[in-house]
Amino acid sequence: MKKADIGLIGLAVMGENLVMNMESKGFAVAVYNRTAEKTDAFLQGRAKGKNIVGAHSLQALADAVARPRKIMMMVKAGTAVDDTLQALFTVLEPGDIIIDGGNSHFPDTMRRVKQAEEKGFLYVGTGVSGGEEGALNGPSLMPGGSPAAWEAIKPVFQAICAKADGQPCCDWVGEGGAGHFVKMVHNGIEYGDMQLICEAYQLMRDMLGMNAEAMHAVFNAWNQTELDSYLIGITSDILAYKDADGAPLVDKILDAAGQKGTGKWTAVAALDAGCPLTLISEAVYARCLSAIKPERVKAAQAYQRSVRPYTGDKAAFAEKIRKALYASKIISYAQGYALMRSAADDYGWNLNYGGIALMWRGGCIIRSAFLGRIKEAYEKEPALTNLLLAPFFKESIEACEAAWRDVVAEAVRAGVPVPAMSAALAYFDGYTCERLPANLLQAQRDYFGAHTYERTDAPRGEFHHTNWTGHGGDTAASAYSV
Numbered sequence: 001m002k003k004a005d006i007g008l009i010g011l012a013v014m015g016e017n018l019v020m021n022m023e024s025k026g027f028a029v030a031v032y033n034r035t036a037e038k039t040d041a042f043l044q045g046r047a048k049g050k051n052i053v054g055a056h057s058l059q060a061l062a063d064a065v066a067r068p069r070k071i072m073m074m075v076k077a078g079t080a081v082d083d084t085l086q087a088l089f090t091v092l093e094p095g096d097i098i099i100d101g102g103n104s105h106f107p108d109t110m111r112r113v114k115q116a117e118e119k120g121f122l123y124v125g126t127g128v129s130g131g132e133e134g135a136l137n138g139p140s141l142m143p144g145g146s147p148a149a150w151e152a153i154k155p156v157f158q159a160i161c162a163k164a165d166g167q168p169c170c171d172w173v174g175e176g177g178a179g180h181f182v183k184m185v186h187n188g189i190e191y192g193d194m195q196l197i198c199e200a201y202q203l204m205r206d207m208l209g210m211n212a213e214a215m216h217a218v219f220n221a222w223n224q225t226e227l228d229s230y231l232i233g234i235t236s237d238i239l240a241y242k243d244a245d246g247a248p249l250v251d252k253i254l255d256a257a258g259q260k261g262t263g264k265w266t267a268v269a270a271l272d273a274g275c276p277l278t279l280i281s282e283a284v285y286a287r288c289l290s291a292i293k294p295e296r297v298k299a300a301q302a303y304q305r306s307v308r309p310y311t312g313d314k315a316a317f318a319e320k321i322r323k324a325l326y327a328s329k330i331i332s333y334a335q336g337y338a339l340m341r342s343a344a345d346d347y348g349w350n351l352n353y354g355g356i357a358l359m360w361r362g363g364c365i366i367r368s369a370f371l372g373r374i375k376e377a378y379e380k381e382p383a384l385t386n387l388l389l390a391p392f393f394k395e396s397i398e399a400c401e402a403a404w405r406d407v408v409a410e411a412v413r414a415g416v417p418v419p420a421m422s423a424a425l426a427y428f429d430g431y432t433c434e435r436l437p438a439n440l441l442q443a444q445r446d447y448f449g450a451h452t453y454e455r456t457d458a459p460r461g462e463f464h465h466t467n468w469t470g471h472g473g474d475t476a477a478s479a480y481s482v
Contacts, residue, residue: 007065089116146175182351204321209309227370373393
């Protein structure tokens with residue numbers, strides 16, 4: 001009997017759909033689930049009559065797959081991955097390839113790559129984006145790990161992934177945990193995009209008094225502009241959706257957001273790297289703030305204030321909101337790419353930034369026409385330090401800047417929270433400010449802790465300490481961090 005081309009562990013929503021995708025592209029697939037009943041139900045249901053075989057043990061799964069075996073895990077991130085990996089070590093042979101397609105934290109993937117390679121295996125941690133629909137019809141795939149594994153998994157991955165302008169939305173990302181790091185940043189940008197859209201929605205709802213139907217029309221129109229994207233499109237769809245009583249369903253959904261942690265990981269990674277990821281961090285905090293609904297209700301009752309409606313030209317202000325959203329979106333991606341560049345330097349990864357933009361152009365949640373411009377920017381200047389310095393994005397920011405400032409200012413006056421838009425504007429102002437007040441901050445640090453400072457009239461890297469009080473002494477602290 002001919003053996004399967006690839007094996008997959010974990011038949012939850014994503015796993016099932018990936019299997020169906022693989023089989024539809026001509027690959028024979030062997031499947032295993034910890035609960036045998038789940039495997040049997042799948043084989044007797046969606047997989048019936050397909051080139052899919054079931055296994056009731058990991059050994060049976062290994063026996064069913066051709067060597068070098070390619071075994072993909074679609075299990076919950078964390079200890080479940082470690083447990084499955086340890087079990088696979090006992091049934092596979094050196095040279096076999098183990099793939100983690102879950103949302104694992106990149107340091108865990110780095111550890112697992114090393115662990116697997118020490119035992120003679122190849123290990124891949126791949127981001128998989130696009131949800132249920134993407135898994136079935138073509139996700140964005142971001143593989144990284146053991147470089148020697150790529151040629152073996154490339155035919156499968158590039159066959160099942162989404163395509164943008166005929167190009168596969170999948171390529172090798174880099175060594176170690178690079179694949180899962182890029183997926184983590186993708187998810188962080190997703191947090192930012194969603195929060196920015198929600199802020200635009202709240203501005204139109206609370207300041208302009210627009211109902212869901214009117215906002216549906218606005219978002220639908222915006223999707224024909226530079227904002228053309230999956231998230232803008234589904235927002236338009238959501239606003240048009242009616243509940244059983246004919247009222248907009250969105251108005252009946254509780255304003256308390258959930259999260260799975262990848263946005264938080266992105267913010268923590270940025271803090272570890274000393275990279276100013278302000279917009280995405282604010283998007284994470286906005287979800288945290290939304291989650292304390294009972295406290296917010298009490299606070300609203302205590303302060304008894306109301307939003308001040310906008311009294312000017314509402315159509316013109318809605319257009320300003322669109323421009324503010326677009327400018328803020330540019331900042332979100334600029335910060336995300338800066339974080340990837342920082343990580344590449346720290347971990348020795350050779351990331352293809354234009355290629356990453358192409359991977360995100362189809363299949364994934366943040367897919368948009370906008371990403372093509374990022375690809376072009378890095379093709380023209382591979383060493384680009386920040387997207388804000390690319391000519392296209394500089395022109396775009398300049399075209400939106402006045403409207404962006406007006407929207408943030410009006411929101412503050414009206415009492416509408418716009419944490420992501422305002423954080424984006426503050427980052428832009430800080431990044432483009434030649435002289436920040438950190439000179440005073442360094443003087444403060446040196447005053448109370450002898451942390452030293454650099455001088456404008458001395459070479460960089462030369463540190464000084466002042467005895468500010470006259471009785472503090474001349475000894476300086478040895479540690480200094482920019």
